[in-house]
Structures are given as structure tokens and as C-alpha cells.
Amino acid sequence: MNKPLIDIKNLNTGYGSQKALDNVNITVESNDFIGVIGPNGGGKTTLIKAILGLIPVWSGEIVSNLEAAKIGYLPQFNPIDKEFPITVKEVILSGLAGKKGLFNRYSILDKKRANELMEQAGIAKLKHKNIGHLSGGQMQRSLLCRALINQPELLILDEPSTFVDNQFEMELFEWLKELNKEIAIIMVSHDLGTISSHVKTIACVNQHLHYHKSNKITPEQLAHYDCPIQIITHGTVPHQVLATHKH
Amino acid sequence: MEFFSGLFEYTFINHAFLASLFSSIICGILGTYIVSKRMVFISGGITHASFGGIGMAFYLGLHPFAGAVVFALSSALGIEWISKKGNIRNDSSIGILWSLGMAIGIIFVYITPGFTPNLMSYLFGSILTVSNSELWVMGLLTLIVIGFFWAFYRPILYFAFDENFAKSQKAPVNLINYSLIILIALGIVINIKVAGIILVMSMLTLPQNTANLFSNNFKHIIFYSIAISFVGTMAGLAGSFWLGIPSGASIIFTLALIFFVSKIVKIFIDKNNRTASLL
Incomplete structure (x- = not known):
């Protein structure tokens, strides 16, 4: 077993x-x-x-x-700062923060994976939007993509x-x-x-x-x-x- | 034009020019982080606590900025540690530190025998008396801050946005947080010379909030802030010459003016866009 x-x-x-x-x-x-x-x-x-x-x-x-960083996490919605200057794409890529550590660069493959997830979640058009402009559902979709990008x-x-x-x-x-x-x-x-x-x-x-x-x-x-x-x-x-x- | 080329023949004007440039870069970068992460009050605490160090250094006959560095660093690390523990009300402990620092500073300056330093210059800055060695330190810190943000841009942005998520991914959040709070403390001490204790806060918040009116992109806010800060500092300095008012106060007043004018422009742009979208 x-x-x-x-x-x-x-x-x-x-x-x-x-x-x-x-x-x-x-x-x-x-x-x-x-x-x-x-x-x-x-x-x-x-x-x-x-x-x-x-x-x-x-x-x-x-x-x-x-392994460390193999748990995907979608936190509660409220404590997230919706005025923080960050785009949807950046939020999703931040799901790799643990895997990448401080010195690894984000590769084309990582960005491709982020794009695929955004397509799947139906938020591809919002890629460069600031999170302040998202609806609740769009925000949750972005956070779910962030939780999934490192293939937990x-x-x-x-x-x-x-x-x-x-x-x-x-x-x-x-x-x-x-x-x-x-x-x-x-x-x-x-x-x-x-x-x-x-x-x-x-x-x-x-x-x-x-x-x-x-x-x-x-x-x-x-x-x-x-x-x-x-x-x-x-x-x-x-x-x-x-x-x-x-x- | 002759007026300006004439100005550069004076060393102190060259120094002021370089000091403004360095301080615009340091504050533009660190301030964007501070404003985004809602750490303005924390920075205020560190700034005022460092006055305690300045007073103590006077009493002990040391360079005032050595004292300021010690106080700024220990209060910065203390605040970071307390907020990590999370069991004391964060804003209260900052308030205590804020007033205690000022009190210690005043007491030591008062009991220092036969010597009254120019306190005004520490409260409101004295960009025109920046020395050669201070410029070197500023230049060095500018390079360190640029290098740090260039190397760790993504971790800095991602950890600041959602610290708990980053920790859940076992990312080195504490290392980045402590490094940044140390850089902020050093940045504040350096800028006390230029803007002064009372006004250093504005250098860290006004250009960033002006930039934030026109951009929601962290990187763009950094670049816009640096530009706004530099233009504002130069214009403020010019204003202080012509009007014969203190440079620090004049710089901050100019930065505030830029902010309010931008705010009004922004309101009109938004209004126009709304009417355009209705047509």
C-alpha cells in the first residue's frame, strides 16, 4: 500500500x-x-x-x-489585498515561488503553463489586467490557477x-x-x-x-x-x- | 540656461543634484514596495525611532548617522519580528517606538553639554550640505537597492502580495522580508539627510501614490516614482532658492503639489472616459 x-x-x-x-x-x-x-x-x-x-x-x-511546494493552496478570499499592483499573469506565476526559490528564472515553459491554465479557466483575456479590476469569480479562477501551476x-x-x-x-x-x-x-x-x-x-x-x-x-x-x-x-x-x- | 550652467560650478549644487538623483532612486524603489505592502506607518515608526539614535550619537560624540543606523535597524528588525509573532498589536507597538525614539533623541540632545546641533536640519533635511562621503554612501546604497530588486524582483513582488501563500510553498519569505526591512531602514537613514525625519515619509509615499494614479503595474510604478521624485526634488530645490525657503519643506511641498494636480487630472480623464463610453 x-x-x-x-x-x-x-x-x-x-x-x-x-x-x-x-x-x-x-x-x-x-x-x-x-x-x-x-x-x-x-x-x-x-x-x-x-x-x-x-x-x-x-x-x-x-x-x-x-515534496515541499507540492501542495496547491487556494486561501480564503477576504484577506487578499485587491489593491495590490499585480497582474493576473503575475499572480498565477507566483504559484511557482516555492519551486523557483530566489535564483531560478521563470522559463518560457512556465509562462506557457500559465497561459494554458488561464485558457482552461477562461481568464486568458484578463492576463495583463490588474487584480483590482476582477470580479469575485475571476479572482477565484486566478487563485485556483496559481494553486495548480506547480502541479500539486x-x-x-x-x-x-x-x-x-x-x-x-x-x-x-x-x-x-x-x-x-x-x-x-x-x-x-x-x-x-x-x-x-x-x-x-x-x-x-x-x-x-x-x-x-x-x-x-x-x-x-x-x-x-x-x-x-x-x-x-x-x-x-x-x-x-x-x-x-x-x- | 546660463543660470543653470552657472549653478553647476558650485560644488554644493552638484552634490545636491547627485543626492536628489540617488535619493529619488532609493525612495522610488523602496517606496513602491512600502506603499504596495501598506507599510507606510511602519516606515514612519522606523524614521522617528532613528531620531533617538541621532540624539544619543551627539551625546557620545559619534557621527549622528551611526546612531541613526543602529536605531533604525534595531527598530526595523524589532517591528518585523513583532509582526511575525503577531501577538502584540502591531500598530500600537509602532506608535510606542515612534514616540519613544523622539523622546530619547530630545533628552540626549538636551543633556549634551555645551553643544546645540542644528536640529532643524535633521527634522527637515539639508540637501545642500551633503558631504562627499555621504554621497558615496548614498551611491553605494542606490546600487545595492537596484541590484537587490533587479535580482529578486519576482520573489519580492510575489511574497509582498501574499506572504502566507508563498510560505505555504516553502519559499524563503523571511529572508526576503528581513533583507528588505534592513534596506528600508538604511534608505530612511540616508534620506534623513536630504528630506529630514519629518518629511522622509513623503519621499516614500507621494511619488508612488502619484504614479499609482496612472499605473497598476509594480514595475511601472517604480520607474514613474523615480522620475516624479527627481523632477519634484529639482523643482523643489529651485523653488527653495527663489523663494528663500528651507529646501526639505520645499521639495515635499512640490511633490504634494504634483500629487494633487495629478489627482485632479486623473479625475478629469476618468470623467471623460466615462462620457466617451456612454456615447
Whole structure:
């Protein structure tokens, strides 16, 4: 059997003295498609940041069998500075920042790959546009291209469908399905209804992590996992909204 | 024309010309980074903290810029370290550093026996008294800044845009950040001579914001800033001659004037484009 891509054992971490994740265990295998759900402030983004090495681990360990820079990352949309003087093409090429280090030049091949990705994402025309001129969907497309340019083996997306149009959301899930044939995907969402039909497994994060090895999950199971999120079924109006559960 | 060729016969005018050129290049490049990365307040903190070093150097009988370098570097590295830790409010710690630096400077200047240095020249600059050795240092720093940005242009731009993403790719973000904050500290100290403590901030922000009105491209903003900065400095100097006002204040006033005129021009251009697109 292949080694797992990421193996998290008894992970404890947080910010300052505030614990955000308590004794978390999860294994990410190749071809996994894990949906990470949980309440706001429950530690979803913290888990992502720990995997990416952006915050220190308090105790436990994160064993990675991936080469450095082989994790593609699409961060949350809001903290990105939309007034920063940078073009779409430059944003996408910046996905190679880790591979290139300080001294390697960006080759014609790199630029070709960036062009291909932009074609695929339907943003080729925006190549030289400043990011300040993009819509939410165009921005997310650019950031997704940035995450993919270094041909990652694991793709991590933090709330990819905020600020985007429905069309992009559909295209995104199609694209991810295609990508998932080759690479593993972890996708954070606060909206279980949107992702459950696309992911293979679900991780409920609310300081603790409960790994649910199916994409079907019932409100009772969520309650059992102490994972109080709102379930919104999309489709016919009126939306069915279940109350949040607590033990 | 004879007036200008006559001017260049004076060494101090030559010095002022070169000093303006060097300082336009240093500030044009570093300022574009500072403005893009929203570090203007951080730079203000470093600038004012360095006054503490100037005062202390007077007291100890050292060259004032040696003191300024020490204070600017330690405050720059301190701010970078604090913002990396992220557990103290960043803007508050900058505010503390800002006022503490000024206080230390004033105290030491006051207790230095029998000597009152020309404080005004450190607050508002004295481009006309730049010495030969200071010019050499400025020239050297100009070359270092150009070389650094030329060699590491992409990493600098990419890391400044999204530091966390770059870190997720295991890119050497801290190395670039620390190198840049050191260059910024040195750039600020050098420019205290030209623009002065109070006004060095304008050299790092006004030309860049003027350039940003007409371009959203990082590289173009750098080049436009250098040009605007140099033209503004020269015009400001000329103004200070004719009107008999202090050079530092005159330069910054000119740069601000260029900014406001450009802003008005830009508003009209935008308005015209809007009407054109409606027709």
C-alpha cells in the first residue's frame, strides 16, 4: 500500500494561548476528496494552516510524504489585498515561488503553463489586467490557477465558493472532479449542502475532528460529532434549514 | 540656461543634484514596495525611532548617522519580528517606538553639554550640505537597492502580495522580508539627510501614490516614482532658492503639489472616459 500523503497524529495547536484544535487525527491518501466542515471559529482554517506549516504545532505531529511546494493552496478570499499592483499573469506565476526559490528564472515553459491554465479557466483575456479590476469569480479562477501551476499532488481549497457566481461554482466542481482523478483534494466549506455531492468523505471540525468516511451525513450524526452547522438543501424553495444541534 | 550652467560650478549644487538623483532612486524603489505592502506607518515608526539614535550619537560624540543606523535597524528588525509573532498589536507597538525614539533623541540632545546641533536640519533635511562621503554612501546604497530588486524582483513582488501563500510553498519569505526591512531602514537613514525625519515619509509615499494614479503595474510604478521624485526634488530645490525657503519643506511641498494636480487630472480623464463610453 502507498504511504499516505499526509498523516496527522494527535495534533494540538492554536493561536497565542487559545487552543483551536484538540487531539486531531486524520490521514490524507492519494485520490481522497475530503470536505472539511464545521462551525465558524471551529478550527477549519487552522487545520489547513497547520498542514501548510503556516502555524506552529503545539504537540503531536504532521507527517508529510509530499515534496515541499507540492501542495496547491487556494486561501480564503477576504484577506487578499485587491489593491495590490499585480497582474493576473503575475499572480498565477507566483504559484511557482516555492519551486523557483530566489535564483531560478521563470522559463518560457512556465509562462506557457500559465497561459494554458488561464485558457482552461477562461481568464486568458484578463492576463495583463490588474487584480483590482476582477470580479469575485475571476479572482477565484486566478487563485485556483496559481494553486495548480506547480502541479500539486494535494490541493487545499479554503472556502472556494465565496463571492463567486453559480456558473463558476459548477465549473469549479467539474474541474475538481477531473483533477481528483490524479490528485487528492481537501476543501473547506461552511456549507455542507453545496459540497456533499462532490466530496468523497467529510471531516467535521469543531476543535475535535470526526472523520466521516462517506459523503452522506445525517443531522443526527452531525450532532453526535458535536458539529453544529446549518444544513441548507439547495433546490426547491422554501429552503429547508435544520436547527443547529448540540448534545 | 546660463543660470543653470552657472549653478553647476558650485560644488554644493552638484552634490545636491547627485543626492536628489540617488535619493529619488532609493525612495522610488523602496517606496513602491512600502506603499504596495501598506507599510507606510511602519516606515514612519522606523524614521522617528532613528531620531533617538541621532540624539544619543551627539551625546557620545559619534557621527549622528551611526546612531541613526543602529536605531533604525534595531527598530526595523524589532517591528518585523513583532509582526511575525503577531501577538502584540502591531500598530500600537509602532506608535510606542515612534514616540519613544523622539523622546530619547530630545533628552540626549538636551543633556549634551555645551553643544546645540542644528536640529532643524535633521527634522527637515539639508540637501545642500551633503558631504562627499555621504554621497558615496548614498551611491553605494542606490546600487545595492537596484541590484537587490533587479535580482529578486519576482520573489519580492510575489511574497509582498501574499506572504502566507508563498510560505505555504516553502519559499524563503523571511529572508526576503528581513533583507528588505534592513534596506528600508538604511534608505530612511540616508534620506534623513536630504528630506529630514519629518518629511522622509513623503519621499516614500507621494511619488508612488502619484504614479499609482496612472499605473497598476509594480514595475511601472517604480520607474514613474523615480522620475516624479527627481523632477519634484529639482523643482523643489529651485523653488527653495527663489523663494528663500528651507529646501526639505520645499521639495515635499512640490511633490504634494504634483500629487494633487495629478489627482485632479486623473479625475478629469476618468470623467471623460466615462462620457466617451456612454456615447
